[in-house]
Amino acid sequence: MLTPTRSTSSSAPAGGDTDNGGRIPVFARRLGSWHLSLQRQPYDAANLVANYDLAAAGWHKIIDRLDYMPAYRALLKQALAHWPAARSSQHLRALDCGTGTGALSEALAGACAVPVEIDAVDISPVMLSKAGERLRKIGLNVALRQADVQRLPYANNSFDIVMAGHILEHLPDPVAALSEMVRVARPGGLVFACITRRTLPGLWIHFLWRTHMVSPADAENWLHRAALQDVTSVSPNCRGLFRQLSLACCGVKPDNQC
Numbered sequence: 001m002l003t004p005t006r007s008t009s010s011s012a013p014a015g016g017d018t019d020n021g022g023r024i025p026v027f028a029r030r031l032g033s034w035h036l037s038l039q040r041q042p043y044d045a046a047n048l049v050a051n052y053d054l055a056a057a058g059w060h061k062i063i064d065r066l067d068y069m070p071a072y073r074a075l076l077k078q079a080l081a082h083w084p085a086a087r088s089s090q091h092l093r094a095l096d097c098g099t100g101t102g103a104l105s106e107a108l109a110g111a112c113a114v115p116v117e118i119d120a121v122d123i124s125p126v127m128l129s130k131a132g133e134r135l136r137k138i139g140l141n142v143a144l145r146q147a148d149v150q151r152l153p154y155a156n157n158s159f160d161i162v163m164a165g166h167i168l169e170h171l172p173d174p175v176a177a178l179s180e181m182v183r184v185a186r187p188g189g190l191v192f193a194c195i196t197r198r199t200l201p202g203l204w205i206h207f208l209w210r211t212h213m214v215s216p217a218d219a220e221n222w223l224h225r226a227a228l229q230d231v232t233s234v235s236p237n238c239r240g241l242f243r244q245l246s247l248a249c250c251g252v253k254p255d256n257q258c
């Protein structure tokens, strides 16, 4: 898009902006009176379902090959250490949004020092059936449900922990989805998000899956805009592709927000 404006020369960052009528900002720059911007239409829900249904059979092989499991566990341990309620709770209830084959649910069960009861949602029925098979095999009881993170079928304040692994960047309005996650978290609850990072290796994911290109500062900004407090980035302290491809941050739902 090429729009003449009245402002003088300046430039604007492309990533993380969600105020684009649902389009993904790829590039934005002001040159004198010219405002140049390039935006991309994200996949709609029907296309995402079709694409993830197709990807489901090989999904967990990718998770294993890229060492996502140890990285997810390490990130969740750090997020839990940052969250005081983790030390005082005897039992936790968690929601995994866009669970795929259940990697983040499994990682949370391994990272928590107390028993955790997990619900998980996904829009792809084939992903859900793969998650069911896999989680049953490893003896993990997760309540799976087909649902959209943008309209979660749970009451306000239902969960101690609400998390999302590599899903927000797919959505036309990630802040609205985060706000929906915040709605179902209890006051004082933890919201955790892992997101594809804006890096050179991350570019192929952005091109292939039409995702937002997000820096750690963009992600923290999303969490702040969803009214979370104590927002912080966490890093898995690992080498390799996960660190190149992903970032993670978490925040706490304010006590006075119901």
Ligand SMILES: C[S@@+](CC[C@H](N)C(=O)[O-])C[C@H]1O[C@@H](n2cnc3c(N)ncnc32)[C@H](O)[C@@H]1O
Pocket: 045, 048, 049, 052, 063, 097, 098, 099, 100, 101, 102, 103, 104, 121, 122, 123, 124, 127, 147, 148, 149, 150, 164, 165, 166, 167, 170, 171
């Ligand atoms: C990149 S995969 C990540 C899966 C899993 N969280 C992981 O880390 O392996 C994204 C998942 O989000 C799901 N998804 C995409 N849009 C969604 C939406 N609006 N609501 C719920 N799930 C969604 C996809 O079907 C897919 O399983």
